Amino acid sequence: MLALRLTRGARPAVQLRRLLVAAASAGTGFLLLCALGHALGRPGAPPDSLLRLVWCAAPLAATVYFAVAVARADPGAGPRPGLSALGLGPVRMMAVSATATALTCALGSVTALLVFLHLRGDLTGTPFDGSGTDFLAVGRPLPLPATLTLLTLVPGSASVAVAVALRPREPAGSPSRSGRTAYGRFGAYRATAVRETFGAYGRFGRHLEPAARGRRPSAARQRTPEEARAHLQTQTQTQTQTQTQTQTQQDRLSTGPSGQDPERTPGPDGTASGLRPAAAVPASGSGTAPSGLPWGIAVLAVGLAAGAYASRTGVGAVPGERPGALAGPVLAAVGLALAGPGLTHLCGRLLQSVRPGALRLLAGRLLMTEATRIGRPLGVVCAVLSGAYALGSLYYTGGRPAGPLALLGVLLVIGCTVATLLTAAVEARQAHAGTTAALLRLGAPSSTPRRAAALRAGALLALFGPLTVIVAHLSGLSPAP
Numbered sequence: 001m002l003a004l005r006l007t008r009g010a011r012p013a014v015q016l017r018r019l020l021v022a023a024a025s026a027g028t029g030f031l032l033l034c035a036l037g038h039a040l041g042r043p044g045a046p047p048d049s050l051l052r053l054v055w056c057a058a059p060l061a062a063t064v065y066f067a068v069a070v071a072r073a074d075p076g077a078g079p080r081p082g083l084s085a086l087g088l089g090p091v092r093m094m095a096v097s098a099t100a101t102a103l104t105c106a107l108g109s110v111t112a113l114l115v116f117l118h119l120r121g122d123l124t125g126t127p128f129d130g131s132g133t134d135f136l137a138v139g140r141p142l143p144l145p146a147t148l149t150l151l152t153l154v155p156g157s158a159s160v161a162v163a164v165a166l167r168p169r170e171p172a173g174s175p176s177r178s179g180r181t182a183y184g185r186f187g188a189y190r191a192t193a194v195r196e197t198f199g200a201y202g203r204f205g206r207h208l209e210p211a212a213r214g215r216r217p218s219a220a221r222q223r224t225p226e227e228a229r230a231h232l233q234t235q236t237q238t239q240t241q242t243q244t245q246t247q248t249q250q251d252r253l254s255t256g257p258s259g260q261d262p263e264r265t266p267g268p269d270g271t272a273s274g275l276r277p278a279a280a281v282p283a284s285g286s287g288t289a290p291s292g293l294p295w296g297i298a299v300l301a302v303g304l305a306a307g308a309y310a311s312r313t314g315v316g317a318v319p320g321e322r323p324g325a326l327a328g329p330v331l332a333a334v335g336l337a338l339a340g341p342g343l344t345h346l347c348g349r350l351l352q353s354v355r356p357g358a359l360r361l362l363a364g365r366l367l368m369t370e371a372t373r374i375g376r377p378l379g380v381v382c383a384v385l386s387g388a389y390a391l392g393s394l395y396y397t398g399g400r401p402a403g404p405l406a407l408l409g410v411l412l413v414i415g416c417t418v419a420t421l422l423t424a425a426v427e428a429r430q431a432h433a434g435t436t437a438a439l440l441r442l443g444a445p446s447s448t449p450r451r452a453a454a455l456r457a458g459a460l461l462a463l464f465g466p467l468t469v470i471v472a473h474l475s476g477l478s479p480a481p
Contacts, residue, residue, distance in 0.1 A: 013426075018068045018104050020419055024063040025108025025154045026115070027412045031056045032150040033116045034405055037137035053403075059409050060154060062384075062416035067105065067158040068165045069377070069420040071097050073427040090168035098163040105155035113151060136407065273475040290371055291343025294381075300335025300471065303328050307390070307475050329390035329475040333383035337473060340379015345371035348462045351455070358446065362439075363455040370428045378460065381467040384417045390475035429453075 035056055039049035111345025117123050120136050222339065307328025352360050367374070388410055392402070436449045 011075070014074055017073070017419075017423065020099075021063070021067050021070050021101070021104050021158075022111070023108045024066055024412060024416050024419075025105040026152050027108075027408060028056070028059045028063045029112030029151055031059055031117060031405060031409060031412075033112060033147070034135040036142070036146055036150060037116075037120075038135040040140045040142070041134045048266050049345075055409065059412040059416075060157065062413045063105075063154060064158050064161050066378070066416040066420045066423075068161050069423045069427075071101050071162045071166060073423050073430070074100075076270075093165040094163060094168065097166055098159040101162045102155045102159035109151040109154055113147070132420070176312035242451040253263040267362065289345045290341035292338045293346070294337025296335045296337070296342065298335070300332055301339060303331025303333070303335055304471070304474050306331060326391075326394070329387050329394070330473050332389035332390070332475045336383040336386060336468070337376070337379045340377075340382070341372045341375035343443040343463060343467075344375030344378060344460065347459050348456075351459050359452055359455060363452040363459070364447070366428075366432065366452065367456055367459070368439060371430075373424055373428050373431075374421075374460075377424045378464060379419065381417045381421050382464050382471075384413055386468050386472035388414065389472040438452070 032053075035049060035052040038052055039046070042049065060467070116136075120138055305328075311327055345368050348364045348371065350364075351367060352364030356364065439448060440446065
């Protein structure tokens with residue numbers, strides 16, 4: 001009930017993204033049902049039906065990836081001030097987000113089932129009559145267990161992926177809960193690793209004894225310069241420990257009882273805005289280069305080498321008979337996806353090189369900071385585009401037309417990846433809303449954020465566009481005669 005209320009009370013932009021997730025789920029569910037119908041209509045060709053079912057893994061993965069991105073960008077997914085006292089901590093909000101994603105995908109699966117039954121004629125009595133409709137299995141009853149299993153595959157996978165992505169995580173610098181709690185003098189929490197010396201309890205308050213008894217210290221009790229220096233060092237250490245303990249207690253109080261992010265504040269419309277919590281958004285790097293660039297380049301080189309070798313040998317007329325022809329584009333696409341964050345970081349570094357101005361410096365710093373958030377979906381988009389071109393040039397050669405289901409699958413994968421990239425861009429904009437407001441308060445022109453965003457988009461397009469075209473052409477080389 002809470003998930004339904006949060007879904008109904010979300011903003012129009014969030015509702016639009018959820019409708020797109022439902023549409024992607026409907027398309028994937030329809031492809032799965034078509035694979036089942038092909039298996040029912042052609043019981044003597046199990047390999048072809050199994051190949052159709054295996055090809056449905058790409059739309060399924062793209063739909064789940066898009067659903068996770070939408071759940072991350074949802075302002076109501078993170079903890080809000082005051083809800084932890086009502087039992088709505090990070091774990092409960094994670095469960096609510098997973099439930100909302102499952103309901104959205106279930107709506108799409110039900111829509112796919114209704115469309116499939118309508119095309120079969122089970123609802124209207126007149127089946128769809130056209131060429132290439134053997135996947136509908138008209139006149140054959142649909143097995144209920146298989147239908148339910150395929151329809152629940154998308155909602156179940158999406159909800160599990162959202163729950164894993166939004167699970168509460170401990171901050172990197174926080175002490176472990178299983179660690180041993182250190183206590184200081186008189187049972188107080190100690191933030192330092194300095195151990196107490198022998199006789200500390202007896203020396204406590206000793207320097208206050210003459211003043212407490214109302215007697216002046218005698219001349220013999222006057223401190224020597226060495227004792228005064230040691231006493232000053234002791235007071236300095238005590239003040240430092242007190243300040244450290246106070247700062248530690250303030251940090252514990254600022255994180256809240258449920259580990260919520262103190263920098264996430266409610267917006268004017270009652271929804272949380274500003275920075276995303278650590279459970280919903282991966283921590284952006286502070287200028288450190290991602291570690292996946294060497295691995296991505298290596299996998300990309302292996303994929304291009306495998307595709308070039310397969311095109312040189314040219315064994316078999318069908319790509320299924322040449323495993324290297326299929327492995328080459330797949331490995332090249334995986335290499336592009338792995339190298340995306342590193343290339344985005346490199347693009348930001350190049351953008352602010354050679355005496356940059358304020359605009360180039362701002363755009364480059366933001367690209368370096370958001371290299372993981374923006375670079376990963378951008379690398380996936382480039383991988384999908386290059387892979388689609390390469391596989392199309394391998395499979396649909398010699399005037400062979402592509403069927404409607406193949407076009408639907410390609411449109412689903414490309415649409416989900418592009419929508420995921422746009423969602424990540426919106427999420428990055430929300431994360432840097434405080435920086436934009438600070439720039440405007442300092443007197444920067446109102447067009448500065450838009451110009452910086454256009455500069456970042458142009459730099460990324462100039463780097464990833466030619467790279468995608470080159471990889472697609474090298475991966476889709478036709479076999480030698």
